[in-house]
Amino acid sequence: MVLDSKHTGAAGGVTAVTSTVGNGVGGLARTVGGIVGAAGRGIGDTVTGVTGEYGKPVGNAISSVGNGVEDGTARVAKGVERAGEGKKSW
Numbered sequence: 001m002v003l004d005s006k007h008t009g010a011a012g013g014v015t016a017v018t019s020t021v022g023n024g025v026g027g028l029a030r031t032v033g034g035i036v037g038a039a040g041r042g043i044g045d046t047v048t049g050v051t052g053e054y055g056k057p058v059g060n061a062i063s064s065v066g067n068g069v070e071d072g073t074a075r076v077a078k079g080v081e082r083a084g085e086g087k088k089s090w
Contacts, residue, residue: 018083018084018085018086019084019085019086020084021084022080022081022082022083022084022085023081023084025077025080025084026077026078026080026081026084027077029073029074029076029077029080030073030074030077032073033069033070033071033072033073033074033077034070036066036069036070036073037066037067037069037070037071038066038070039066040062040063040064040065040066040067040069040070041063041066041067043059043062043063043066044059044060044061044062044063044064044066045059045063046059047059047062048060
């Protein structure tokens with residue numbers, strides 16, 4: 001982390017702490033999202049494998065939900081990290 005002239009003294013210390021917290025929370029959210037996404041894909045594949053073509057729509061839906069959770073948490077994580085750096089998320 002590099003502090004520029006805008007972030008010196010107390011402001012620099014606050015930025016360092018919020019950046020660290022933001023990165024920690026963002027990393028944790030990304031980890032949880034990755035776990036949920038992988039689990040959703042695994043369960044979806046299992047449902048499809050066990051039920052064949054009849055269960056394929058259900059298996060695909062479960063996989064899609066897992067992927068959606070993973071993508072959503074990745075976006076939230078990025079926003080939290082950017083907020084911790086004092087940047088806007090958009």
